Amino acid sequence: MGMTDPIADMLSRIRNAHMALHKQVKIPASKMKMAILGILKREGYIEDFKQEGRDIIVKLKYVKGRPAITDLQKISKPGRRIYVGVDEIPQVQNGLGICILSTSRGILEGSEAKKQRVGGELVCKIW
Numbered sequence: 001m002g003m004t005d006p007i008a009d010m011l012s013r014i015r016n017a018h019m020a021l022h023k024q025v026k027i028p029a030s031k032m033k034m035a036i037l038g039i040l041k042r043e044g045y046i047e048d049f050k051q052e053g054r055d056i057i058v059k060l061k062y063v064k065g066r067p068a069i070t071d072l073q074k075i076s077k078p079g080r081r082i083y084v085g086v087d088e089i090p091q092v093q094n095g096l097g098i099c100i101l102s103t104s105r106g107i108l109e110g111s112e113a114k115k116q117r118v119g120g121e122l123v124c125k126i127w
Contacts, residue, residue, distance in 0.1 A: 004078050005074070005077060005078050006028065006030060006032075006033070007032065007033065007036070007074065007123060007124070008074040008077070009027075009028075010027050010033050010036070011072040011073075011074055011124060013025050013026075013027055014027075014046075014058065014060070014069065014072060015069075015071075015072050017058075017060060018060055018067035018069060019067075021062075021067075022060060023059065023060060024057055024058060024059045024060060025057075025058050025060065026055050026056070026057055026058075027055065027056045027058060028054060028055060028056075029051050029053075029054055029055055029056045032102070032107060033056060034049075034051065034056065035106065035107035036100055036107055036123070036124075037049045037056065037058060038107075039098070039100055039107065039108075039109050040126065042109075043098055043109065043126075044061070044068065045061065045068050045069050045098075045126060046058055046059065046060060046061050046068070046069075047059035047060065047061045069126060069127075070097075070127050071126070071127055072124060072125075072126050073124060073125045073126075074123070074124050075099075075122045075123065075124055075125060076121050076122050076123055076124075081121055082121065082122045083119065083120065083121050083122070084101070084119050084120070084122050085119040086113065086114060086117050086118060086119045088119065089101065089110045089113055089114055089119065089122075090110070090122070090125070091110075092110070092125045092126070092127050093127040096127055097125060097126055097127025098110060098111075098125070098126050098127070099122060099123075099124070099125045099126075100122075100123045100124050100125075100126070101113050101119070101120040101121060101122055101123060102120050102121040102123050103116075103118045103119065103120030103121075104118060104120065105118055107123070108120070
């Protein structure tokens, strides 16, 4: 039987690996996960990631021995999808965090979505 929410699973694996101070974590691959990890790398929340077969290996980032990611929150869930317009895109932790949206123009970080004037499904918040 498959997972009902693979993105929530990915976020949980990253959170758990950070709590256990692992250097890297293995996640089943998908295009959406690759797009989200691309944003996390660009924003400085993870060191790097690469696809190996059907898995993605994520190198976690630590700053002075502490995880770069303080918390990850899945917002839109399979049972309750959350959609936001361009004016409703939230500011996470007064600008210290990011939100990731699934838009008609692909997976975008909140500020990019605002620049492109598109709303969409609010996938998660990270800070």
